[in-house]
Amino acid sequence: MTAHGVSGSPAVPERTVDAAAKMNRWLLECLDAVAELHHSNGDLSEQLTPAKICEATTAALLQFVETRALGFWVVDRHTHDFTPLFLTPAAEHELLIRELDSHIESGTFAWAMSQNRPVIVPATMLGNRALLHVMATKARVVGMYLAIIGGRRSFIPEAAQKFTSIALSNCASRLESLMLYSSLADHAKNLAAKVAERTRELERSEAKAKAASRAKGDFLASMSHEIRTPISGVIGMTELLLETALSEEQLEFARTIHSSGEALLGIINDILDLSKIEAGGLDIEAIEFDLRTAVESALDVVSVRAGEKGLELVCMVAPDVPSRVVGDPGRIRQILLNMLSNAIKFTEQGEVVLRVRAESDDGSNTLVRFEVQDTGIGLTPAAQAKIFQPFVQADSSTTRKFGGTGLGLTICKRLAELMGGAVGARSAEGVGSTFWFTAYLEQKPDGPEHGGVVSVDLKGIRVLVVDDNATAGAVLREQLVACGADVDVVDTATAAVRRLREGQALGRQYGVALLDKCMPEMGGIELAKQIKSNPEISHIPLILVTAVGQRGDRAAATEVGFSGYLTKPIRREQLQGCVSRVLGLAVDAEAGRSSELITKHTLADETARHRPRVLLAEDNPVNQKIAVRFLEKLGCRVDVVDNGRDAVEAVERVSYAAVLMDCSMPELDGYEATTVIREREGDGRHTAIIALTADATERSRQQCLEVGMDDFVTKPVKREVLGEVLRPWIERATTKVESEASPETPATDSSDSGSAGSAIDLEAFRRQMEEMDVGEMVEELLETFAQDAPERLAAIEVALSDGDAEEIRAAAHAYKSAAATIHAEGLAGLLRDMERAGRDGDVERARQLFTDLHSENSAVLAQLQQRANGG
């Protein structure tokens, strides 16, 4: 770079070198200062304030420009006012402000705003100059800088001006950043506050929604109780009415009332169920249960109706279906009942088959598939599409012909979905339909195996199954083959006889034959007669398989010579147990128990022997009457109280086989009464308490268990259900009767129950004998009585069949004294009645009395027998 002196004077080397060196140093300082500015940009610490930023910029500026006083003004975004931010030195504040004002007036200020470089103009104070520089970012003007430059050095080098621009631009950026940053921080705080507020609001809404939902649930529960109670009253009463003597006309009316009542109850249940599901208030239980038992119990309910229509009802449960599972047996049963009822309803002839199989298995859970297939009227494709929608039925005529609300399948769909499954239907018009549903159930392999494990070994046994229905035959076959039996199936009586004879001739004899009662051509009973009359094959034990159990059937079966008797749909254990018992095979205790023929009458038989005593605590008079009647028909003797307090007192005095406790009663309700009873029991005797409640929710169930109840029956009460539930307690009670020395004396009861604790009041008998000083004769007398009893009863029977009133009287009279002697009060009483009837010539009445007489007789004999066995 050549240096030219001013006005063309010759170059001076030293000066040039000095100048160059100086320039170099200056430039380096400048670069450092710029670097410093750049560095400070990143500083956004908490303590940073706008004033501090100006301070730093001042320090930088003063390095390169000699300044007498300087100031930073910032502009307000909204008002556009300029306010001083940082003025230095303090002494020159006034000066600076006056100086700025003058430039604002002259217009230089405004003009400087549009320039992006230092504007140097004379200052108001003579000899000084003012340097105005706008402070701006690319986005906006942040403020104005004013410096009063004085002194000799009036020329500010270009480089220094450039640096000023850089420094002030940097200052403006930093001020802007700081402002944005704090604004951001404010926003964040604001936002946080807003979010907190919103969260609180949402929580409040959620709480409200929950409360509303709870209220709705409570309403549904209480409504369901309110609605079901009177309806169950209607239905129950009508059932009782139907059992009285009615004229044809009255019978028809009563039946109509009953079916209407049941239909109404069905509809209400459906609606309540559906609204519960829709409200999300339906809980699917997770309890351990036996799948096969649940399925079979559903079949039991519909078997009567199926039988009445002449439909074959078959059940096939695949062996890979787990037995013990965790799920909701009630709901599964509900769906099955719905589908089975529909199938039976829409099928006029043929069969209804229930198939259960495991669709998929992941080791701990199984997707179980239930299919109900019928040979009914079928569905059109259009109907199939919408049948699961609410209030839709196959077509409008269906409602008129078959009734129903169209809610059932919708509920099934929802329930299945709640259980992790689905529903579906396939159909061919005029051929039949298959309705299916799946449920996801957890396996519980370590429970007592019921269905999966074969408890009976029929290996090597040849069995002949005679059934005209192929499906039924196949099911029996499968169940027997599962036990290792060798099974053949034929579908006519003629074929059966031939087969049996063949087997005999070939040395491959049949060990047992199962004969279906209802077959075209020749039925099971006729066939049995034929077989029994054929010496070749008469020795083969026979089992009668019938669709609907009736009292007479069993008698007829025994008469003809059947060794066993089964009702369809047949449970596997039933079948196995029966076959093995018939064959005289040893079975384990479990199978033995369950091989009993479970019919409606079994329970009656059992209880008739012992007539257990049951306490009913129920405040509603209608429900009372119904429950009492049910219990009596079940063979129990019933004491009734109508509030919890009385129930507690009754339990204190009498040892009941079971207590039926209505949950809602005045004074002391069922829960409270139970709590008191349990407290008073302590570790002593435990009286079985069964809850009667209209509320079927999990919550109430839990409550019952918590207060110490043993079981649970929902209203409206079905006789079969009550029977099932009471059975274990009654059985236990009756076995206890034998082991207890003396029965308790009865409390004051409000109903006319029978006599003392058992059929024979042994205690009284003994006392009496001892009073007469013939105590040692007790055994002998009892033995004698037991020996004579059959004869005496037979005499009465003969008299009744002869229809001879005098004969009846005499026979009854004779037996009566014997019964009275041993203090068989109940028997004696009945015989007394019969004697009276005979004397009155009322053969009809006598015949009516015979049923009870027979029962009571059996009870007495059984007591004696057991006493003889066990002592």
Place this chain on the structure above:
Amino acid sequence: MASLAHLLRDPVELPSLPTVYVRLLEVMNDPYSSAADVGAIIGDDPSLTARLLRLVNSAFYGFPSRIESVKQALSVVGTQQLHDLALATSVVEMFKDMPDELVNMELFWHHSLACGVCARALAGERRESNVERLFVAGLLHDIGRLIMYLRDPEGARSALERSRADNQLLYVAEREVLGYDHAVVGEGLLRAWNLPSSLREPVAYHHNPVIATRFTVDAAIVHVADIVAHAMLLGNSGERFVPPVTPAAWDRLELDPSVVTSLEEDISRQYAASVLAILRDE
């Protein structure tokens, strides 16, 4: 037709910058010189002084009070800036006596001034510190054409004809016919004048702003300013069409499209003032 090399080869034939400007440049680069020295040099050239004062007192500059002296002008306008303005006026002076055969000189300078004013306005909007330099760059962007008209009239005419015949942009026709365009020629001239690359790059790349290397923003500014000047129909340098905007160049400016509309009034005013101040000898 002359080749580019030929066109720029002979420095003697090329017009040269006036001495006063060269001296000005020297003083500017001397660290020991002061504003007074600069002022003295300008003061020595009365016509330059007059022109400069006329310019800074016009609406082109918009200073609220009257600038009486060069010294004051130096203070207010700034040394560097005044120097740039001096260059601008000098160049215009140089080509004052060119014939009007191929191009109407008045229209040419109108367009050049318009481009300069636009460039300056855009730079101001972007808060650039030296807006006057952009004014000069804008003013000089088409100077290459003047050289072409001077030294290779045949070639220039062919290019013009080609652009008309094909309805083609003139600079494209130039490239097709001659193998080079006026931007390249302009750059060559500025280089010959020893002008810094901060001026040369914008001129060289005002039609291809994206390939500029150092002064990319300035090149983009001049590019856009040229187009705006065309669109505002302020003068003409031979181009019949409004050239298309290169989107990347526009993006580089980081300006909202609405600025063009808002600046229009200022541009008009400043353009009119600059025409009066620079082109008229009052």
